[in-house]
Amino acid sequence: MKKELPIALSNRHIHLTNEHIEKLFGKGYKLNKLKDLSQPGQFASKEKVDIVGPKGELKGVRVLGPARNKTQAEISLSDGFKLGIKPPVRNSGDIEDSPGGKIVGPKGEVEIGRGIIAASRHIHMHIKDAKEFGLKDNDTVRVKVPGERGLTFDNVLVRVNENYALEMHVDVEEGNACGVKNGQIVELVG
Amino acid sequence: MKKELPIALSNRHIHLTNEHIEKLFGKGYKLNKLKDLSQPGQFASKEKVDIVGPKGELKGVRVLGPARNKTQAEISLSDGFKLGIKPPVRNSGDIEDSPGGKIVGPKGEVEIGRGIIAASRHIHMHIKDAKEFGLKDNDTVRVKVPGERGLTFDNVLVRVNENYALEMHVDVEEGNACGVKNGQIVELVG
Numbered sequence: 001m002k003k004e005l006p007i008a009l010s011n012r013h014i015h016l017t018n019e020h021i022e023k024l025f026g027k028g029y030k031l032n033k034l035k036d037l038s039q040p041g042q043f044a045s046k047e048k049v050d051i052v053g054p055k056g057e058l059k060g061v062r063v064l065g066p067a068r069n070k071t072q073a074e075i076s077l078s079d080g081f082k083l084g085i086k087p088p089v090r091n092s093g094d095i096e097d098s099p100g101g102k103i104v105g106p107k108g109e110v111e112i113g114r115g116i117i118a119a120s121r122h123i124h125m126h127i128k129d130a131k132e133f134g135l136k137d138n139d140t141v142r143v144k145v146p147g148e149r150g151l152t153f154d155n156v157l158v159r160v161n162e163n164y165a166l167e168m169h170v171d172v173e174e175g176n177a178c179g180v181k182n183g184q185i186v187e188l189v190g
Numbered sequence: 191m192k193k194e195l196p197i198a199l200s201n202r203h204i205h206l207t208n209e210h211i212e213k214l215f216g217k218g219y220k221l222n223k224l225k226d227l228s229q230p231g232q233f234a235s236k237e238k239v240d241i242v243g244p245k246g247e248l249k250g251v252r253v254l255g256p257a258r259n260k261t262q263a264e265i266s267l268s269d270g271f272k273l274g275i276k277p278p279v280r281n282s283g284d285i286e287d288s289p290g291g292k293i294v295g296p297k298g299e300v301e302i303g304r305g306i307i308a309a310s311r312h313i314h315m316h317i318k319d320a321k322e323f324g325l326k327d328n329d330t331v332r333v334k335v336p337g338e339r340g341l342t343f344d345n346v347l348v349r350v351n352e353n354y355a356l357e358m359h360v361d362v363e364e365g366n367a368c369g370v371k372n373g374q375i376v377e378l379v380g
Contacts, residue, residue, distance in 0.1 A: 077366040078268070089338055089369065120338075148279055148310075149364075154340040170367075174339075176267040177360075177367035179279065 002132040009175035014073040024105025031065040052102040055084025090117040122157040124164035149179035192322040199365035214295025221255040242292040245274025280307040312347040314354035339369035
């Protein structure tokens with residue numbers, strides 16, 4: 001059974017609805033691709049926004065494309081402290097009862113009532129990867145990271161989809177806690 | 191054998207020599223205690239300094255007392271990125287070949303040639319604790335943290351001293367990576 005896969009750090013970012021893109025960047029505005037991300041079809045856009053909370057703000061948060069049907073910001077727990085909110089640790093898309101904030105773009109601003117989360121660590125797998133690893137969608141696994149800051153993550157969610165490329169995603173704090181670099185190889189353990 | 195102990199997050203901070211305290215705060219200056227820390231004799235002072243690197247700065251970094259014989263700043267890897275330096279992961283006191291920076295106080299500034307590190311996670315133990323845990327100074331252990339962001343830290347250094355109180359110390363990124371709060375109980379595992 002396959003055990004090894006690459007890991008990558010996700011910096012804070014935001015996904016926006018088309019409605020919010022227009023409010024922040026102007027009527028009829030479309031995101032401009034800066035570069036493709038590892039997951040097929042996903043891209044970092046040239047656009048950035050500020051996120052404002054009750055206690056502080058995060059300047060220049062990267063917008064990821066394409067547009068989604070729900071606006072969702074993924075930040076770290078330290079970012080949440082800076083904003084003055086407590087983002088729950090959630091899977092992407094699960095924004096129920098999460099805090100909101102003010103999103104500021106060059107042409108306008110939007111107050112979102114919810115949508116700010118800290119993303120749960122997870123593994124993207126194509127269907128063929130899942131077969132090789134002997135795993136299925138929504139399984140949880142443990143992942144060992146080697147090195148001087150080595151550790152083993154529990155509760156790593158496996159997401160399987162024909163549009164996914166094999167990669168584990170952690171946020172910046174999780175990545176720095178184990179001192180990993182993008183593309184470093186980590187190992188599934190029992 | 192005892193297995194459980196409390197964990198605490200160390201925010202970025204700096205230890206200063208008496209010489210640097212005088213350069214930053216004025217001739218004959220003594221640190222003013224804000225509050226005692228968990229380790230006997232150690233305290234958070236009321237004083238703060240800024241640390242300036244080639245790419246950015248960290249404002250209001252807490253000075254810990256009492257004065258030490260080497261100036262040493264302990265910051266996170268993300269803090270290092272903000273400053274534009276790469277702090278090595280080191281045990282306290284081991285600042286050989288670490289990067290330096292400019293330390294700015296209200297009455298002056300100091301350029302330090304080295305002394306900026308990311309502190310290795312570690313456990314402080316009194317001699318009597320060490321006996322109960324069956325451990326000795328400089329052992330390394332693994333520590334399991336429970337919860338939704340649960341994980342197991344490898345390479346946790348054990349420091350034993352008659353002046354230490356039982357507590358594991360991690361930096362903010364390590365603490366947030368496992369979602370712990372100060373005082374939460376963690377467990378030594380084999």
